[in-house]
Amino acid sequence: MIASGPAAPATSVSVRGLTKSFGHVTAVRGIDLEVRAGEIFGFLGPNGSGKTTTIRMLTGALRPTSGSVEVLGTDVVRHPDRIRCRIGYMSQRFSLFEDLTVDENLRFYGGVYGLDAATFAERREYILRMAGLTDRVGELARNLSVGWRQRLALGTASIHRPELLFLDEPTSGVDPVARRRFWDLLTDLSEGGVTLFVTTHYMEEAINCTRLAFMNRGRVIADGSPREIRDSLAEPGGPAPSLEEAFVALTTRTGRR
Numbered sequence: 313m314i315a316s317g318p319a320a321p322a323t324s325v326s327v328r329g330l331t332k333s334f335g336h337v338t339a340v341r342g343i344d345l346e347v348r349a350g351e352i353f354g355f356l357g358p359n360g361s362g363k364t365t366t367i368r369m370l371t372g373a374l375r376p377t378s379g380s381v382e383v384l385g386t387d388v389v390r391h392p393d394r395i396r397c398r399i400g401y402m403s404q405r406f407s408l409f410e411d412l413t414v415d416e417n418l419r420f421y422g423g424v425y426g427l428d429a430a431t432f433a434e435r436r437e438y439i440l441r442m443a444g445l446t447d448r449v450g451e452l453a454r455n456l457s458v459g460w461r462q463r464l465a466l467g468t469a470s471i472h473r474p475e476l477l478f479l480d481e482p483t484s485g486v487d488p489v490a491r492r493r494f495w496d497l498l499t500d501l502s503e504g505g506v507t508l509f510v511t512t513h514y515m516e517e518a519i520n521c522t523r524l525a526f527m528n529r530g531r532v533i534a535d536g537s538p539r540e541i542r543d544s545l546a547e548p549g550g551p552a553p554s555l556e557e558a559f560v561a562l563t564t565r566t567g568r569r
Contacts, residue, residue: 322349323382324476324507325370330379332365339365341530342379347509347523349475352502354521355511358563362530363511367478370509371401384475397425400474404481406465410454414445417453417468425472432471439467442497459490466497476507483514495520515556528563 325347332340340362347353357363368374369381372392381388386395401407408417418439422432440446443463453461462482470477479498483491495517502508510521518524519538526534526541534541542552545561553561 323347324349324384325353325509326380326382327370328380330366330369330381331377332362332369332374333377339530340369340376343527343530343532345525345532345535347507349507350502350505351522352498352508352510352520354518354524355509355527356513356518356524356559357511357527361527363527364480366527367401367480367509367511371399371478372396397472398475400469400472400477402465402469402477402479402482404484406461406482408453408461408465408468411452413450413452414440414456414464415449417464418471421468421471427472435471435473439471442500443467458486459493462486462490462494463497466494470501470506474506476509477501479508479510481511481513483512483517491517515554515559519555526559526562533562533565534558 323346325345327343327345330340330343330345331338343362343366345366355363355366365374369376370383370388372383372388372395376389383395384398388395409420412420415436418436419432422435427435440449443460443466445460445464445467448456448460453464456464466479466482469479483494486494491514498508498510499520510517512518521538523537524535524541525532534544536544538555539552542555542558545558546552
């Protein structure tokens with residue numbers, strides 16, 4: 313038997329020349345991205361840089377003007393319905409029904425994803441324990457603190473065990489303690505094999521990512537591990553800048569151009 317060589321890393325997201333225009337405004341300008349399976353991929357950029365528009369195209373919610381998008385081996389432009397049960401999406405608004413209880417929100421999303429009774433019961437128990445909501449199942453979502461709603465939203469977005477989870481600024485408006493707890497949950501998901509695609513404005517979160525892409529004015533302006541991006545901006549013989557300093561330098565430089 314002939315031994316095969318090492319397998320190439322599986323790719324969860326592959327984007328080539330992705331562009332989106334709205335009339336005379338181009339929000340995303342021919343970007344290339346690759347996200348490997350199992351990594352925590354951070355997507356950073358100022359407000360209006362095109363991050364959310366990009367995510368909407370990756371999830372099949374928005375059709376690109378041009379370019380190709382492949383998610384989990386599927387051409388999203390041609391077959392958006394084929395990936396919807398394999399991915400999860402959590403927006404900064406948390407996508408919860410505030411007039412429903414914790415339990416009713418979980419049951420609604422379990423129904424959306426077609427979970428059978430046994431699978432739903434198992435996932436419900438896991439999410440309530442994971443989110444620390446076991447004693448709050450009958451509480452209305454609108455009465456939960458922002459941190460608790462955030463955990464519930466993560467639970468509803470991952471109730472069907474997605475292979476790839478998109479999180480669009482999920483910690484916006486959340487206090488530092490809740491953010492730290494939330495990232496502990498994300499780390500657990502990643503260690504369980506879920507690929508995470510996260511947008512954030514917080515550099516202390518970005519440093520936890522396996523790889524990062526910085527976006528500005530619709531273009532990807534840097535791509536690599538946090539260490540690689542910092543080292544690329546270090547002066548000869550000098551220390552590497554912090555990630556925040558690197559982010560500011562790159563966005564300022566491209567803004568001037």
